[in-house]
Amino acid sequence: VRLRVELDGETIVKMDTEIGFLHRGFQKSCENVTWTQCLPYTDRLDYVASLQNNLGFLTAVEALIGVEIPDRAKYIRVIAAELHRIASHLTTVGALGLELGGFSAFLYAIEGRELITDRVTELTGARLTTSYGRVGGLNRDLPDGWRSKVEKSLEKILDYLTEVDALLTRNRIFTDRTKGTGVISKDDALDFGMTGPCLRACGVSYDVRKASPYWVYDRLKFNVPVGHNGDNFDRYYLRVLEIHESVSLIRQAFEQMPEGPVLIDDWRIALPPKDKVYGSIEGVIAHFKLVMEGIPVPPGEIYHATESANGELGWYLRSDGSGRPYKVHVRAPGFQILSALGRMCEGRMLADLIPTFDTINMIGGEVEQ
Numbered sequence: 154v155r156l157r158v159e160l161d162g163e164t165i166v167k168m169d170t171e172i173g174f175l176h177r178g179f180q181k182s183c184e185n186v187t188w189t190q191c192l193p194y195t196d197r198l199d200y201v202a203s204l205q206n207n208l209g210f211l212t213a214v215e216a217l218i219g220v221e222i223p224d225r226a227k228y229i230r231v232i233a234a235e236l237h238r239i240a241s242h243l244t245t246v247g248a249l250g251l252e253l254g255g256f257s258a259f260l261y262a263i264e265g266r267e268l269i270t271d272r273v274t275e276l277t278g279a280r281l282t283t284s285y286g287r288v289g290g291l292n293r294d295l296p297d298g299w300r301s302k303v304e305k306s307l308e309k310i311l312d313y314l315t316e317v318d319a320l321l322t323r324n325r326i327f328t329d330r331t332k333g334t335g336v337i338s339k340d341d342a343l344d345f346g347m348t349g350p351c352l353r354a355c356g357v358s359y360d361v362r363k364a365s366p367y368w369v370y371d372r373l374k375f376n377v378p379v380g381h382n383g384d385n386f387d388r389y390y391l392r393v394l395e396i397h398e399s400v401s402l403i404r405q406a407f408e409q410m411p412e413g414p415v416l417i418d419d420w421r422i423a424l425p426p427k428d429k430v431y432g433s434i435e436g437v438i439a440h441f442k443l444v445m446e447g448i449p450v451p452p453g454e455i456y457h458a459t460e461s462a463n464g465e466l467g468w469y470l471r472s473d474g475s476g477r478p479y480k481v482h483v484r485a486p487g488f489q490i491l492s493a494l495g496r497m498c499e500g501r502m503l504a505d506l507i508p509t510f511d512t513i514n515m516i517g518g519e520v521e522q
Contacts, residue, residue, distance in 0.1 A: 154491070154515060156506070163503050168495040172521050179522035183481035187447030188214055188288060191481065196282035198485055198519040201244050202237035203283050204273065205461040206519075210483075211286045212367060213457035213468035218288070218450055222417060226290040227368040228410035233276065233285065234459075235399040235406075236303070239310065240269040241462030241514070242350075242392040242399075249389055249511040250321055253330050258320045265313040268306040275299055288448055289423040290416035300407055307400050314396055322390065331386035335497045335509030338383060345496070346489035349464025350391045351513055355383035361460035373405045385505075388512035422448050447476020454480075463487055463514055485519035 154174070159167040179198070183191040195206040208230045215222060247262025270280050275296050277283040285292050321327045337347075339355040352359060360377045362370040378394035380387030416423050420439035429436030450472040458467035464486030471480035490513045497509050 175517045175521040192284045202241040202462045204233045204237045209459035217455045225413045226415040245514045261313040265310040334505040335385040345493040354380035354387035487520040
């Protein structure tokens with residue numbers, strides 16, 4: 154991203170946000186592979202929280218097919234998505250502290266994020282680009298002993314978050330640099346199409362998990378923190394509060410999660426078990442057709458959204474009945490938020506651009522699909 158800034162002394166008079174340096178052709182790439190083969194492309198949207206992209210896309214495909222995944226898979230999806238929400242928020246909070254001189258806060262936050270990354274690696278086999286889900290459920294069940302490791306990691310993360318809170322929230326330098334800077338009004342935020350923590354910091358209580366519940370969010374208890382001032386401090390502190398809510402959601406999901414399969418038993422959608430592939434002609438045929446031709450998604454179109462770390466992650470999908478998407482469009486939250494950056498910064502000091510850019514958590518992969 155490049156910011157062309159017109160200054161009057163140290164005051165930003167006008168700012169033009171230029172993108173286009175990272176464009177990957179996401180939509181056309183997805184339209185030339187099978188539905189399942191889109192997954193590695195979704196990993197690389199918001200690569201700090203790739204599981205949320207994976208699972209959001211799969212949920213949209215499943216809604217287009219009209220298939221219901223097993224309950225256990227729904228709970229695991231909640232756990233995975235909330236782990237990456239914590240990782241994303243810790244990254245944002247840590248980077249903000251670092252760029253305003255709070256190096257210790259950065260180290261605590263990134264140490265917490267590394268704990269999440271370790272657990273995600275055990276779950277998916279990859280640190281960053283996970284490709285863990287499948288249409289109809291998940292690639293595999295939880296590893297042995299993984300729940301215990303996650304619970305210990307969450308305890309440590311809450312300890313780290315307490316340190317970050319103590320170092321930043323009442324720090325005179327930090328509050329002077331964040332309170333009253335990067336302000337955007339509720340009406341302007343809505344006009345730009347902002348969602349997620351950046352919109353909630355303006356006083357709008359909109360969260361897709363509450364407004365249009367998916368998976369098992371309607372069975373779990375959680376609050377949606379809301380700010381008042383729409384400034385950098387509110388965007389920072391909302392993320393601190395949301396980490397606590399995510400920890401609670403993960404713990405509830407572990408408690409409620411039933412035993413059972415994590416993938417539907419329908420060979421038109423999910424790959425058959427290996428013993429069936431090796432031991433039956435039906436298994437070989439089903440495996441071959443799914444790999445070579447893809448899942449035959451019924452003709453139609455759909456828009457389906459989930460709540461990613463940065464806001465509403467919406468998918469417009471269109472199928473012509475073949476095993477490859479006819480159209481894939483993602484409404485990633487970062488583009489709308491980045492579009493409002495000029496409104497947040499114009500009339501403010503040049504130095505205020507740094508914390509403002511941090512609190513919108515611009516991720517290039519989702520802005521320039």
